[in-house]
Amino acid sequence: MEVEITGTVKQSEVGMGTWTLVSDRNATYEIMQPADRALLQEGLRVKVRGKLRRDIMTMGMVGEVLEIIDFSMLAEA
Amino acid sequence: MKKLLAVILFFSALFWVLSNYPGIGAQGEFSSIAVELKDSSPASLALLEKVSQKYDLEFAPSSAFSETRHLYILAPSTACDADRVSRRVDPNRQTFSVCTKLQDWLPERWQEILAYVRQELRDSAQVVEPNYQYKLDFIGSTRPNDPLYSKQWNLASINIEKAWEKSKGKGVVVAVIDTGVSRVEDLQQTEFVKGYDFVNDDDDPSDDNGHGTHVAGTIAQSTNNNLGVAGIAYEAKIMPLKVLNSFGIGTITDIAEAIRFAADHGANVINMSLGGAGESSILKEAIDYAYNKGVTIIAAAGNANYPAAFYPARYPKVIGVAATAPTGEKAFYSNYGAGVDISAPGGDMRGADGKKNEAGGILQNTIDKEGKSIYASFQGTSMASPHVAGVAALIEAMGVQKPEEVLHILKQSVIKVPDDPQNYYGAGRLDAASAVQLAGKGKLDFLDFFRWLRDNGYLSPRFWLDGGVMSIPLKLLIVVVSYLLAWLLRQWFPFRWNWSFTNGLFFGGTGLFLLRGFYVFDLPQTPFRLMGSSIVELGNVFSNTNALNPITASALLPFLMLIFLLGHARWKWFAIGSAISVSVALTAHTIFAPEMMWITDLWQARAYLGVNAILCFGLAYLSAKSESGAV
Numbered sequence: 001m002e003v004e005i006t007g008t009v010k011q012s013e014v015g016m017g018t019w020t021l022v023s024d025r026n027a028t029y030e031i032m033q034p035a036d037r038a039l040l041q042e043g044l045r046v047k048v049r050g051k052l053r054r055d056i057m058t059m060g061m062v063g064e065v066l067e068i069i070d071f072s073m074l075a076e077a
Numbered sequence: 078m079k080k081l082l083a084v085i086l087f088f089s090a091l092f093w094v095l096s097n098y099p100g101i102g103a104q105g106e107f108s109s110i111a112v113e114l115k116d117s118s119p120a121s122l123a124l125l126e127k128v129s130q131k132y133d134l135e136f137a138p139s140s141a142f143s144e145t146r147h148l149y150i151l152a153p154s155t156a157c158d159a160d161r162v163s164r165r166v167d168p169n170r171q172t173f174s175v176c177t178k179l180q181d182w183l184p185e186r187w188q189e190i191l192a193y194v195r196q197e198l199r200d201s202a203q204v205v206e207p208n209y210q211y212k213l214d215f216i217g218s219t220r221p222n223d224p225l226y227s228k229q230w231n232l233a234s235i236n237i238e239k240a241w242e243k244s245k246g247k248g249v250v251v252a253v254i255d256t257g258v259s260r261v262e263d264l265q266q267t268e269f270v271k272g273y274d275f276v277n278d279d280d281d282p283s284d285d286n287g288h289g290t291h292v293a294g295t296i297a298q299s300t301n302n303n304l305g306v307a308g309i310a311y312e313a314k315i316m317p318l319k320v321l322n323s324f325g326i327g328t329i330t331d332i333a334e335a336i337r338f339a340a341d342h343g344a345n346v347i348n349m350s351l352g353g354a355g356e357s358s359i360l361k362e363a364i365d366y367a368y369n370k371g372v373t374i375i376a377a378a379g380n381a382n383y384p385a386a387f388y389p390a391r392y393p394k395v396i397g398v399a400a401t402a403p404t405g406e407k408a409f410y411s412n413y414g415a416g417v418d419i420s421a422p423g424g425d426m427r428g429a430d431g432k433k434n435e436a437g438g439i440l441q442n443t444i445d446k447e448g449k450s451i452y453a454s455f456q457g458t459s460m461a462s463p464h465v466a467g468v469a470a471l472i473e474a475m476g477v478q479k480p481e482e483v484l485h486i487l488k489q490s491v492i493k494v495p496d497d498p499q500n501y502y503g504a505g506r507l508d509a510a511s512a513v514q515l516a517g518k519g520k521l522d523f524l525d526f527f528r529w530l531r532d533n534g535y536l537s538p539r540f541w542l543d544g545g546v547m548s549i550p551l552k553l554l555i556v557v558v559s560y561l562l563a564w565l566l567r568q569w570f571p572f573r574w575n576w577s578f579t580n581g582l583f584f585g586g587t588g589l590f591l592l593r594g595f596y597v598f599d600l601p602q603t604p605f606r607l608m609g610s611s612i613v614e615l616g617n618v619f620s621n622t623n624a625l626n627p628i629t630a631s632a633l634l635p636f637l638m639l640i641f642l643l644g645h646a647r648w649k650w651f652a653i654g655s656a657i658s659v660s661v662a663l664t665a666h667t668i669f670a671p672e673m674m675w676i677t678d679l680w681q682a683r684a685y686l687g688v689n690a691i692l693c694f695g696l697a698y699l700s701a702k703s704e705s706g707a708v
Contacts, residue, residue, distance in 0.1 A: 013426065013433070014380040014410045015457035016288050016325060028381060033324035054355030057332060059256065059288045059325035059459055061352045061379040061387055062410075 001052045005029065005066070006074070009044040018060035021048060028063035032056075035068050045074040109152035110187075110194055112136070113204040117147045121201045125149060128197045132190050150208055151194065221301040223263075225452060228440050229306055230403050231422035235464060236510035237309060243513045246310025246470035251296050251346040252339035253463075254332060255289030257282040257319035261450040263305035263442035264290070264315075267297045272317035273338055275331040282319040287443045291455055292350045293317065294441030295463035296470065305442045305452060309467025309509065313474070316344050321351060329353075332389075333363035336374075340367035345473050348466035349376040349395075350459035352387035360389055368394040373473070373480040375466045377458035379412035384499070386416030390462075396469075396484055399503060400424070400461035403437050407501040411458055419487055420494075420502040423461035426454065468509045475516035490515045555665050556583070559658035562694075566657070566701050577647045581654020585612045585635065585662060612655060613662045616674075624674045625666065627685060632692035635659050639700055649704060656697035663690035 007023035009031070019031040019040050031039070032053060039046065053065040114121045129136045134151045187207070195205045219241040226232070250270055257274060258264070272282040284290040293315050298308030318335040321327040332351070339347050347367060364374060375396045379387035390397030390412075397416040400408040400423020407413060408423045428434035438454025445451045469483050477483055490512040491505030559582045612634050616626020635656035642652040667686040676682045 012380070012410075013456070015455055015459050016286065018325075032326065054353065055330075055357075056326055056328050057321075057351045057353035057388075058327070059286075059321055059351050061377060061381065061412075061458065063381045063383075064354045065326070 001054075002049070002069070003052055003066070004047070004049050006047045007045075009039060009041060009046060011040075011042055012060065012062050014062060015059055018058075018062050020062055021046070021066060029066035030058060030060050030062050030064065032065050032067040036071070039068065039071055046071045047074055109150050109208040110134075110191055111204070111206050111208040112149045112151060112194065112198060112202050114147040114149065114198075114202050121147075124198065124201055125151075128194055131193065134190075147203075152208075221307045222303050223298075223300060223305055223307045224303070225306045225440060228436065230436075231424065231439050231460075231464065232307060232309065234403070234405070234422055235309075235468065235507050237307075239510035240468070240471055240513045243517055244310075244471040244474045246297065246313030246467065246474045249310065249313040249346060249470040249473045250316055250344045251310065251313050251348060251466055251470050252316040252318055252335075252344035253289055253293045253296065254318045254320055254335045254339070254347060254349045255284075255292055255351065256286035256321040256323070256325055257284035257289045258293040258315060258317035259284040259290045259444050259448070261290055261294075261442045261444060263299050263302070263450075263452075264294065264297075266299035266302050267293075267308070267311065268314040270314050270316045271342070272319070273335070274319040275335050275338075276319050276322050276327065282317040284317075284319070284444055285323040285448070286321065286325055287445065287453070288321070288325055288350070288459065289317065289319070291439075291441045291443040291453065292348065292459060292463045294443060295439060295460060296348060296467045298441060306440055308441075309464060310470035310474070313346075313467075313470040316342065325351075327351065329355075329357045329360050333357075333359045336360075336363040336367050340370040340372050344372055345478065346466050346469045347372055347374045348463050349374070349389055350457075350462045352377055352379045352390055354387055356388050356391075361392060364389060364392055364394050368480055371478055371480060373469045373483045375462055375469060377462040378417050380410040380457050380459075381412055382410055383412045384414040386412050386414070391416030394480070396465060396487065397503070398458060398462040398465045399501060400456075400458045401502070401506060405506060408456065408458075408461075410456070411461070411501070413499055413501045415500070417500050417503040418484070419465060419491060419504050419507055421461040421464035421507040423458050424454070424456035426456045464507055468507060468512050471509060471513050472516045475513055477516045486512055486515050555658065555662050558665075559583075559585070559661045562661060563654065563657050566698065575647070575650055578650035578654040581651035581656075582658045583654075584651070585655035585658035611662055612659050613666065624672045625686075626674050627676060630663065630666065630673065630686060631689040632656075632659070632663075632696060635693050635696055639696055643700065643704070649700070653697055653700050653704065656693050656700065660690045660693035660697060663687075663693060 005021060005023050007021050007029075010020050010022050012018045012020050019033070019035065021029045021031055023029070048066070048071040049069045051067040051069060053067050056065055058065060112125065114125065125136055129151055136149045136151045138149055191205070191207060198205055219238045220226075252272075258269075258272070260269070271280075273280065274282040294306065294308055296308055297311050297313045297315055298306055300307040300311035316339060318339060320331040320335045332349070336347060367374060373396070374389075374394060375398060376390035377387075378390045378397045378399045380400075381387070385391060386397040386399075389395050396418045399413055399417045399420040400411040401420050402408045402425035403422070404425075407420070408425050409427070411420075411423060422439065424438040426434050426438045428437075435454045438456045439460040440452060440454045442450060442452050445453075465487065469487065472483050472486050477486060487507070488504035490508050491503075492508050493505040494502045563578070563582060613625065613630045615634070616629035635652070638652040638655060639649075642648040663686050667683050667690060673682045673685070676685055
């Protein structure tokens with residue numbers, strides 16, 4: 001399922017550590033790895049196009065898994 | 078008639094066992110030899126040195142006080158210094174391996190050494206005997222010697238030490254479906270069974286992430302190995318199944334296959350510290366398959382602070398585990414609500430100043446990014462789930478194997494959280510000690526009995542040494558045989574086994590209980606003899622002789638006790654217990670030590686003691702029979 005989400009990139013310290021995207025509606029997505037390193041910066045505001053992957057599971061378990069197709073950085077909110 | 082026959086058979090068997098009793102340490106292990114020389118003359122010592130060197134042993138006085146008694150201990154030399162090396166070891170050989178070998182001598186080798194020392198010292202030594210190591214591990218403290226154990230607040234919080242008294246998960250196979258498991262240093266002594274790598278489709282399920290190794294550590298880290306940390310079911314076996322790649326991500330199809338693999342290859346418990354939001358019929362079918370094969374399946378609830386467990390934890394046939402912080406409260410990240418069956422420590426590493434607080438996490442041995450062995454603290458429901466899997470292994474090792482029964486025990490034994498409207502904790506907080514207690518309920522547990530012995534001071538060496546007339550092995554035998562006899566009686570007419578009864582069993586045969594701490598006071602001798610004496614020996618308390626007094630070494634006292642105590646709800650069991658053990662003690666004396674006051678003829682003494690033993694048993698039998706209906 002393809003989605004477009006605007007939100008903030010955050011690192012979760014649970015388990016081994018996981019990169020997440022917290023949407024402006026306050027839903028947390030687990031960014032599927034490997035992902036572009038340019039995206040993985042704490043506090044980065046982004047608009048992401050991606051795919052929700054329900055066919056996989058993770059050790060992070062912090063939210064739905066989002067496979068990034070592309071993204072664009074936004075100015076600080 | 079049949080019962081009479083059984084009693085006769087019992088006593089014949091007892092007689093046989095006692096006459097063939099080889100002595101207390103016969104099966105024991107030893108790694109040093111005690112030698113008592115006739116004198117400590119230079120010639121004797123020179124001979125002792127010569128004998129020692131043959132097997133590279135060293136000798137030393139047993140203690141600072143033993144030189145006057147010429148008592149020496151021969152033990153493998155521990156120092157591997159250059160001087161010794163040049164003296165004793167072939168220069169071409171690795172000296173250190175020789176030293177190591179000395180520590181690892183097998184029992185057979187020690188028997189050989191013992192025979193040699195005995196032969197060589199036959200003229201100059203009074204005594205040459207194995208210096209037995211008395212291992213009380215199985216009933217002694219269960220606190221492990223792992224140096225980092227004190228940092229494992231999570232294990233203390235599930236009452237693990239008390240659980241270890243009964244179960245360490247021996248023989249149970251726990252499948253760890255995760256990023257793989259690497260055999261880091263503190264998993265070296267943990268047993269593994271064959272696993273599989275579903276990510277790379279090969280036979281090597283090594284970890285390339287660190288998550289799975291950490292999870293396996295919580296379940297079965299090598300424990301009591303003087304290294305690192307402890308694990309919950311450290312005698313269980315790990316089946317490593319790799320389904321998550323190095324990023325900790327895996328497909329549902331691989332996970333489903335791994336579940337089936339585990340069920341088909343003898344796993345008893347499955348731990349899945351993984352999850353996702355999506356449901357899948359492939360996964361559900363695999364879970365049903367494993368469950369129907371009797372596998373207990375446990376999974377992490379998820380770390381999204383979301384009001385429902387993720388899948389697979391959410392499936393009814395999977396035990397979903399929520400995480401608690403060191404305070405016992407719900408961890409900030411833990412999912413809750415639907416699908417949460419129980420909660421266990423997952424940790425909370427948020428420090429006060431925004432920094433990471435390592436002490437709040439779950440500490441295990443795992444690998445770092447380069448694959449090197451490290452001790453690391455993590456937090457998450459991933460860490461909580463293996464706590465429950467470990468305790469499930471402890472339960473299964475007690476003989477409970479159906480997954481529904483394991484879940485029932487886990488839920489029944491929790492520390493309940495009274496006010497939990499959001500289902501943060503499921504049934505409550507995991508409690509390993511109550512779980513194994515519940516799993517073992519209704520079983521005749523000899524370990525319980527030995528624990529009771531320890532708690533009441535019976536296992537203190539001073540008790541046995543100062544206890545009275547009878548020798549240590551004899552007393553030990555009387556204890557065991559009394560217990561067996563009582564157990565046999567209970568097979569005929571079930572009565573309630575209570576502590577008054579057990580106390581009675583002891584009072585009669587070996588001496589009074591509650592001696593612990595009694596010796597710290599410097600009191601006159603007689604009260605000690607009184608306290609330390611059995612009923613049979615009571616007559617000797619004031620006479621300072623080892624010859625038994627026929628008045629107390631008879632059925633008389635048990636008879637009087639029964640008459641006076643049968644009306645009392647608790648004390649009557651004490652009297653019955655006493656009667657049983659007096660009969661055993663009298664039987665033992667009949668066989669071994671029938672030295673008596675006034676009755677000097679050996680066979681007359683034997684007849685007297687034997688008849689009284691039978692009378693005593695008859696009394697116990699009749700009383701237990703008449704009382705068994707009353708409870």
